[in-house]
Every structure is written in structure tokens, then in C-alpha cells.
Amino acid sequence: KRGLYRKRRGLYREGLLSDDGFRLDGRRPREIRSLRMRLGLFPRADGSAYIEQGNTKVVALVYGPREVRGPRSRSAPDQAVLRCRFSLAPFSGPERRRPRGGEGRGSDLALRLQQSLEAAVLTHLYPRSQIDVYSDGSHCCTGTTAAALAVLDAGIPLRDVVCAGSAALAEGTALTDPNGAEEAAVGPGLALALLPASGLLALVQLSARVPCERLEPVMEAAADGCRELHRALDRELRRSLRERHGEV
Amino acid sequence: MAAVTMRLPVPRKPAVVRAPQGPEKHLVAPGDTITTDTGYMRGHGTYVEGDKLIASVAGVVERVNKLICVRALNTRYNGEVGDVVVGRITEVQQKRWKVETYSRLDSVLLLSSINLPGGELRRRSIEDELAMRDCLQEGDLISAEVQSIFTDGALSLHTRSLKYGKLSQGVLIQVSPSLVKRQKTHFHDLPCGASVILGNNGYIWIYPTSEQRDEETGGFVTNLEPVSMSDREVISRVRNCIVALVTHKLMLFDTSILYCYEASLPHQIKDILKPEVMEQIVLETQHRLLDLEG
Numbered sequence: 001k002r003g004l005y006r007k008r009r010g011l012y013r014e015g016l017l018s019d020d021g022f023r024l025d026g027r028r029p030r031e032i033r034s035l036r037m038r039l040g041l042f043p044r045a046d047g048s049a050y051i052e053q054g055n056t057k058v059v060a061l062v063y064g065p066r067e068v069r070g071p072r073s074r075s076a077p078d079q080a081v082l083r084c085r086f087s088l089a090p091f092s093g094p095e096r097r098r099p100r101g102g103e104g105r106g107s108d109l110a111l112r113l114q115q116s117l118e119a120a121v122l123t124h125l126y127p128r129s130q131i132d133v134y135s136d137g138s139h140c141c142t143g144t145t146a147a148a149l150a151v152l153d154a155g156i157p158l159r160d161v162v163c164a165g166s167a168a169l170a171e172g173t174a175l176t177d178p179n180g181a182e183e184a185a186v187g188p189g190l191a192l193a194l195l196p197a198s199g200l201l202a203l204v205q206l207s208a209r210v211p212c213e214r215l216e217p218v219m220e221a222a223a224d225g226c227r228e229l230h231r232a233l234d235r236e237l238r239r240s241l242r243e244r245h246g247e248v
Numbered sequence: 249m250a251a252v253t254m255r256l257p258v259p260r261k262p263a264v265v266r267a268p269q270g271p272e273k274h275l276v277a278p279g280d281t282i283t284t285d286t287g288y289m290r291g292h293g294t295y296v297e298g299d300k301l302i303a304s305v306a307g308v309v310e311r312v313n314k315l316i317c318v319r320a321l322n323t324r325y326n327g328e329v330g331d332v333v334v335g336r337i338t339e340v341q342q343k344r345w346k347v348e349t350y351s352r353l354d355s356v357l358l359l360s361s362i363n364l365p366g367g368e369l370r371r372r373s374i375e376d377e378l379a380m381r382d383c384l385q386e387g388d389l390i391s392a393e394v395q396s397i398f399t400d401g402a403l404s405l406h407t408r409s410l411k412y413g414k415l416s417q418g419v420l421i422q423v424s425p426s427l428v429k430r431q432k433t434h435f436h437d438l439p440c441g442a443s444v445i446l447g448n449n450g451y452i453w454i455y456p457t458s459e460q461r462d463e464e465t466g467g468f469v470t471n472l473e474p475v476s477m478s479d480r481e482v483i484s485r486v487r488n489c490i491v492a493l494v495t496h497k498l499m500l501f502d503t504s505i506l507y508c509y510e511a512s513l514p515h516q517i518k519d520i521l522k523p524e525v526m527e528q529i530v531l532e533t534q535h536r537l538l539d540l541e542g
Contacts, residue, residue: 040322065324065352122304126401127401128353152278152306153306153322155306156323157304158305159279197279197302241277244321
């Protein structure tokens, strides 16, 4: 496993950007990958969403608001409890791997998802209840966006549709929305969850060393990606809303 | 040999064409500013930030005088007093049952808001509390009416009428609550030989029509006599018709179910679920409904 990672690293280390300033997949540094999304795919869940960003594919499901399952002490008297799970499919990485225990509730990725959603979901409207969010895919940022859309599909009030995106620093240039190859080469950079309408940040996570003076452009690149993502999502969202409103 | 039909997924256009109703509806998504005018009042599905009124759910903006609400396209059931609901008992507690009604919290059925078996009217004693499980157990289905709503949004139910109570033999279908039309009565004895309870919470119960109603049981004794084959066929046909109506997002009420049932008669019961047959039946139903409206 290590070997493959190193090999990819070596392969892509040189030349992440061509002389003309294009990336490996032909994008410019500030461009995001192509986007597709669908709402309400699963009739049994209260809300569901599917997003495809480049080769990243994510499904998110929401159950609730509903009665708290398990011990009563878990419920909060003045707000709903958000319980998030984020799982990575065995076939979602460069190599097939067995799902490990550390991805369920309370894991690092699930906490990131929970933190981003808690900033947006108006939980105080549903006291004593519970909202379960399951997100399944290969990338946490896309997973967060999909989860927000699933919450929206469930008809649960949201401050804003959370848009999450990432950016990495390669050869001194900030790359918006890096794809798998780029992440393998320079490592994951900065993950960011944005509430686009108000411009508030729900989550910032820096998981690589970035020189201090470069931080600003990297963050700007990630935020740019989020806003671009929001524009694309908004268009899709309105189209699917019109379609579904025509039906009901 | 049983015949097997297989089909591949095909994109389908919505069969039911709706006439555009009135002016273009104002559709919003969370985070959209509805108005910056401070003269408006904040309703459901909105929140205020600064002097802006912002939508918090995706749906249609509705204005009533100064009040602005956003109605989400699909949500869980939001109960109202007087609604008829069908639900399942999830828990037996002291002096109360917990009932799952597709609401945001489990609903509550108090011991004091049921008719005791035997129809006695008196204070509920300790003995009644101990015998609660004899009336209703976990997993039982009941029909009830919403009596009141608690501050946290949970519903309090009652079954103080002979038409409510435990449900014995029949079929349950779960649909979106927005597809059940609000009517004067939600209990219908269809002329085809089956009865339906259209719960406002989107739970629909289909059962064989019975001739006599037991006056003394208080609605907690179940009739477990075998249902005849012909009744079962009618029930499954009604069930498939309701599934067809729901797939094409037509409102459910007695006339629409009856028309759909009549339109489905030339087909076999299991064929109703085939997409092309479903489409044909639903279209026919819709035309008859439109004729009815004039």
C-alpha cells in the first residue's frame, strides 16, 4: 500500500501544472470538477442526496427528526441531537481495503461532518428528537455537501446549504478542489465548509504544512471553490425543485 | 413454472400532466433572502437575520397578509388537532402508550383518553394501569384522533369513539402525508367491498368491511376470523391502486381511490404495479376526476 502511494507521489511530484498553467486533468488552478447531483433517491429515508464531483461519488441519507433511540439521557431538552456517520466504501481509494472500525460515529471524519452540519441545521426547532445523518463516499468535503442536501431534502430547516471544498498547495500555486492524483502527490491541504449566503465558515481544517504567507491564497482558493460549487448546486437545486413542485 | 418478467431501467416522463395553476410560484432554497422589508412577520420555514427575512427550507413561499411562511415540499407529519391518524404502539409506559405516527416525536396515548373495555366510564385505577398491556401491546396498530399538541411538538391522541381503536386484519401502506386530502371523514367503506382509513399522517389502512360493529368492546378486541379470498383480492387491488396513485403523486381521497379501482378492473391485480399499466390507470383516473370537477 505504501509502495503505491510512493509511486504515485513520485509520478506526479513533477509537473502538477503544465507550462501553460493547466492541471493534470486540464483544469485551471481555480476551477472545480464537474458536478452532478440528485435529490430524493431513496423513498424509505426522510431525505437523501447523491453528488458526483469528478470521480468522487457520495450518497447521503437523513432519518428524522424522530424519537431518540437508545438511552433517554441522549436527548436534549431544547434541541435536536445530530448523529452523524461517515463511511468510506472499500473500493473508494486507490487500493481496495477492508472497512476499519474507526470510521463510524465519533470518528474524525464523522466529527467533521457533524461540526459542519451543526452550524447550519436549526436544531432548536425540534426539541428532544434525533436526526441521523449517514454519508457514504470517498471524500469528506463532498460528503458534507451531500449531507447538507439530504437534510434539505428531508425538509429540516437549515440556515444555509453548507458547501464544503478543499484546496492544496502545489509548486507554490493553490489548487482548488484537488482530485485524487493531486492529493496523492501533495497530500490533502485545507478543508473548508462555508455557509455561502452569509459567508460564515463552519469548519476549517488544515492537514498539511503550509508556509504562513501561503495560507491566505490557499484559503482563498478553497473558499472560491465552495462558492463556485454553491453556484452550480443552486442551479441544479432550483431545477429539481421546479420539477418536483410541478408534480405535487 | 412461474412466469418472471424482467425490465431494464428506462427514464420515464411524468405521465400526469398538470395544468399550470395561476401565476408562477415563488420557490426558494435555504439561505435565499425572501424580503428585506421589515414590515413582515416571520412564519414557519423562515428566520430573520439583521433586517432580512431568509428561507430555511426549500419550498414554496406563502403569504397571508403580513405573515410569510415557506412550505417544504416533503416533511414528516405535522399534526393538527382533530386529525385522524393511524399509528403503531412502540412502548407501554405508566398511564400511557407511546405511538409511532411518522411525527417528529412519538405520540402519546394516555390511559385516560381511551374507552375502557366494557365501555365503563370511571376514574382509571391501579388495576387498569396494570392491565394496560391487555388492551394494547407493543406492535399493535391503532387508529386515533389528535387531541392536543404538547409544547415540544409531540401529539396527544385519543380513541374516545367507537370508530377508533385497535386495528385487526388488513394492509398498511405508508405514503407521504402531503398526499392525503383533508376531508370531513377519513373512514370510507368503498362500494367494492373494502374499507380504508386514510390517516392524515400518511398511514393508510385497508381492511374488509364488517357488517356489525361491537358496541361493548370499546374497540380493543380484534376479530381474527379468516378473511375470505374474495375480500383479500379486493384489498390487494385497492392497495396496488393506492400505490399507483402515490407513484404518480395524485391526491388520495375516496373518489380518487374508487375511480382508480374501477379503471384497474380490466387488469390483473399484480399487473397494476407494472409501470405502463400504472400509467394508463392513473391517466384514466385523472381524466374522470377532471370531468367530475367540470
